[in-house]
Amino acid sequence: TPGVRPLIAGNWKMHGLRADALPLAREVAGGAAGLAAELLVCPPFTLVAAVAEALAGTAVAVGGQDCHAAARGAHTGDVAAPMLRDAGATYVILGHSERRQAYGEGGAGLRAKVEAAIAAGLTPILCVGESESQRLAGEAEAVVSAQLAEALPEGFAAAGGVVAYEPVWAIGTGRTPTEADIAAIHGAMRAQLVRDFPAGGPQGGGTTRLLYGGSVKPGNAAAILALPDVDGALVGGASLVAADFLAIARAA
Numbered sequence: 001t002p003g004v005r006p007l008i009a010g011n012w013k014m015h016g017l018r019a020d021a022l023p024l025a026r027e028v029a030g031g032a033a034g035l036a037a038e039l040l041v042c043p044p045f046t047l048v049a050a051v052a053e054a055l056a057g058t059a060v061a062v063g064g065q066d067c068h069a070a071a072r073g074a075h076t077g078d079v080a081a082p083m084l085r086d087a088g089a090t091y092v093i094l095g096h097s098e099r100r101q102a103y104g105e106g107g108a109g110l111r112a113k114v115e116a117a118i119a120a121g122l123t124p125i126l127c128v129g130e131s132e133s134q135r136l137a138g139e140a141e142a143v144v145s146a147q148l149a150e151a152l153p154e155g156f157a158a159a160g161g162v163v164a165y166e167p168v169w170a171i172g173t174g175r176t177p178t179e180a181d182i183a184a185i186h187g188a189m190r191a192q193l194v195r196d197f198p199a200g201g202p203q204g205g206g207t208t209r210l211l212y213g214g215s216v217k218p219g220n221a222a223a224i225l226a227l228p229d230v231d232g233a234l235v236g237g238a239s240l241v242a243a244d245f246l247a248i249a250r251a252a
């Protein structure tokens with residue numbers, strides 16, 4: 001999208017001990033200077049503070065992979081958005097399909113998390129995407145549209161919120177939609193964002209960054225990132241190998 005800096009985000013999922021995660025973060029930072037794209041890594045909660053410290057002063061930002069909808073309280077085992085911010089995160093992934101599946105995330109509860117992230121000064125990355133059976137039934141666009149409608153709060157675009165289209169069947173499988181299918185979903189998402197957030201410039205949905213995620217690799221990144229309304233990538237498996245993650249970033 002013209003005037004929009006691409007974002008290449010790494011979702012480390014439940015991977016990483018200090019012994020391997022800190023060298024990975026440093027290696028990513030070592031290749032990050034001067035890139036057209038903004039770089040982000042999202043380690044597990046235990047590593048957010050250490051990775052943020054290791055990356056302080058570099059061109060790589062740090063994010064969480066989830067947050068609670070409340071800012072504090074009796075929620076054993078959960079992490080609040082202000083805590084992530086305090087640990088050095090500036091982004092948070094929300095509504096990833098693995099969390100939708102494992103914890104039934106979605107709906108108003110997910111929108112509350114997006115609102116909590118924005119209130120804490122974090123940039124939310126809202127994940128949406130259809131299952132394989134929904135894709136085969138021709139429902140992909142409708143599913144994505146409904147997921148956006150239920151989870152996007154007022155002020156999302158003005159806060160710089162990011163959306164990631166991640167077809168569930170493409171995550172960790174080595175399979176990707178066709179370029180035409182990615183472009184079709186991204187075009188539909190753009191139209192919906194412009195409708196919902198009609199302000200011009202950086203306040204509106206016309207410049208909301210729309211990432212693609214699902215088996216992005218160095219070999220397919222350039223073609224995907226060149227598609228209209230694809231403003232970056234959310235990368236899982238390949239983000240755990242610094243050389244691969246940086247190769248994807250250079251393709252943006």
Ligand code: PEP
Nearest residue numbers: 171172213214215236237
């Ligand atoms: C993800 O889970 O966000 C993801 C895109 O995973 P992968 O790149 O491994 O398909």
